[in-house]
Amino acid sequence: MKILLVSVNASYMHTNLAIRDLKNYADSHFASRGGVLLSADTECSIKPQIEIAEYTINQPIGEVLRGIAASNSDWILFSTYIWNAEYVCKLLPEIKKVLPNCILGSGGPEFGYGAKKYLTNISDLDFIIFGEGELTFADMIEKSCGVPQNLLAKLSDIKGIYYRSNDGEIVFSGNRELIEDLNEIPFPYPEIAEGKADPDHKIYYYESSRGCPFGCSYCLSSVDKRVRFKSLERTCDEIQIFLDNNIKLVKFVDRTYNLDENHYIGIWEYIAKHHNGKTMFHFEIEAEYLSENALTFLQNVPAGVMQFEMGVQSANKKTLEAINRSTNIEELAEKIKKIPRTIHQHLDLIAGLPYEDLESFGHSYDFVMELRPDALQLGFLKVLNGTKMEQFAKDNGWKWMESPAYETFSTPYMNFNDIAFLKDVEIATDAYWNKKSFSYTMNYIFRMMRPWKFISAFVEYARTVNAFLQARRESYWFEILYSFIQLEKNNLNCEALDKNLVYDLLRYDFVRAGKKGNFPSWYKHNYDKDRHRKLLDENGLLGNSRIGFAMTEYEEFDYNVLSEKPEDEKQHTQLLIKYDII
Structure with a gap:
């Protein structure tokens, strides 16, 4: 029995953790039993051949289809997310044209929480795995007992599956229990130890825990509140594999990394003690909950070892309360300020949240910029299937894209034009702040006036010259910023802003970026x-x-x-x- 686990990633640099966990868990599970599987009817001996295949959404459908067909697999399962769902939906109906006898399945948060929609719309899709997949996947192999087509007759006996009944009705077999001990899941990247990694060009995702105790209304992680940890010893052993092989970037996908102090500080201590001078570790944290011990430890972490992604989302307390996040933004700001600048800081805002209009969003923008993050990511509310926000949005007049990525079009507080304006603010923020090409210029401007006042005035001007409707090279951003600053009526109304100094700083940013012909x-x-x-x-x-x-x-x-x-x-x-x- 040959099984192919497929991921279509956003780019070449990404790796898919889910398909590796499914393969490695199943391989380990059956290897420990000598390949002998016991079914309700008979004893059967099989050794399933499980392979993984990774593609990108930038590849032509035909190219990916040829790769899948060449595998000649009996089962083909896709890992789905909002960024690849559209691509997978186009690909799935083509597969049975070239592999007519294969069984098609999928899993992941996008198809899992939209199972009825996808099974209704894609007739060639045989089943969808809901939730954690390792136990369900192993159970599928065991129940089929080595005969591929046996699976379809056994779906009702396998927990965690959406499938069609004989009369065409879409049925859910019931929730699957969670894996209690994450140490049961093998290290996801055996290819690293085998010398088959791409350490400089791939991002390697890693988890040391699952689940999240918080209940942010827009997030699917809030559905699973049971937090389970991989042991500290096991985690450190696996971190050493990344270090030994000089992997450039390792991203922890723990939904809230800093939950258990002994666990998360223990990992940091190991990394600091054994660091190889190259590997960067990325953590998504709730800064408000960093302990004093953690903050003390971080003061001695050198540059190039860690980077933090911290979700602020909004500085409007009414908004934060509505989405079930902490409203203690004062403590959040104080904790972020205590994180040393040797640690790259990436702060997030979300546009389209309850009670946040443009004026309120501007205050949130200023709040974050006052903290001077290394990067400010301006995201847009995605109304995801299965979240509390989905029902709230339906009840309160939100309009959003009906297909992935489910981005908000308008709210009772922002119309579509407001959202479109913030899309341009996002572009300008990325160009002038996140990329660091204008550091000297923007640090001066943001000291002299409200960042929101400047960036919104700039966007209004840039729109008049169609700056956001054309290809934009870095040199263009210099030119248009110069034109805006020199403009007599640029709506800045800031007497403290010295245009001559801005010009000098802009010249310095321009010339320091590289030798000019x-x-x-x-x-x-x-x-x-x-x-x-x-x-x-x-x-x-x-x-x-x-x-x-x-x-x-x-x-x-x-x-x-x-x-x-x-x-x-x-x-x-x-x-x-x-x-x-x-």
Whole structure:
């Protein structure tokens, strides 16, 4: 019996944890029993051949179909999420045209919580696994007893399955119990130890716990409140595998990582003690619940070891209460401020939440920017099947996309134009803040005025020149920001903002980004070749003058652009800017 577990990922760099857990758990489960499976009717001996296949949503359907067909599998199961559901829905009806006798199934949060819809709409889909899949998947193999077509007759006996009855009705077989001991699930990436990993270009997802005790109304994780942990010893052993093989990025998918202090600090202590100087570990945490012991420990974590993703979602307490999140934003802010800057900080806001109009969202934006995150992710409420938010949205006038990714179109507090405006705010925030190309310019501007006031005024201007309707290279963002700042009527109304200083900072951000072959019309290059040569000599870079000039630039400014507060240091500054030569 040959089984293929398929994932269609968002990009090449992603790895799918779910299909690996299913395969590795089943392989381990049956290996421990010598391949002998006991059914209700007879004893049968099988060794199921389970393989995984990963593709991306950027590949042509035909290319993926050829790969699946070449496997000649008896069962084919898909892992589904909101980012790949549309692709999988197009692919599924084609598979039985080339493998007419195969059995098609799926699992994952998207098909699992939308099982009736997908089984109704896709006639070739035979079943859907709901919830955790390891036990259900192993039970499916065991009940079929090595005969692929036996499965369809046994679906009613397998917990955790949606399927069609003989009269076409969609039936749920009942909830499956959860795995109590996560140590039963093998390490998901045996290929790493076998030297088959791609350490520099793949993100490796990892879990040390399952479940979430919180009840955020928009989140599917709130459905499973029973938190289970992998042992600390086992987790550290598996972390060492990543470290030994120089994996560049490991993302913990624990829904709230910092729940048990002994567990989460224990993991951090191990990472800090054994770090290889390369691997970055990503954690999704609730900063408000960081203990004082955790904050004390973090003060000594060097750069390049950890990054935190922290969901703020809103600074409106009425909004937070409505979505069942803590309203203690003051403590949240204080805890975030105590996290050292050696740890990359990624903060989230969600647009489209209850009681949040544009004005309220602007205050939330300012609240987050006051914390100066390394990145601000502006997301949009997704009304997911199976969440409390789904019913709330239906009852209270939300409008959202009926197909994945279920993004909100309008609320009683924001119309579609407001949401569209925030989409452009998202683009501008990513360009001017998250990418770090404008760090000196934006840090000054955001010190002098409300970040929301600036970014919203900029977006209004950028829309008048169709900035968001065309391909946007980094050089374009410099040009349009220069035009906006110099505009007499730019709606900023901020006397504290020194346009000349902004221009100097913009020039410095532009020139520090890399050696320029030529300079755009907005840029005034204050160049002195003799002074450039002298500074090269002073820095010991004149041994080979051609290379010295190629790896540096000389520029003059009216302000000390390197000062933390250049507005206080108006002085003529001459800089030798050095570039990395690859």
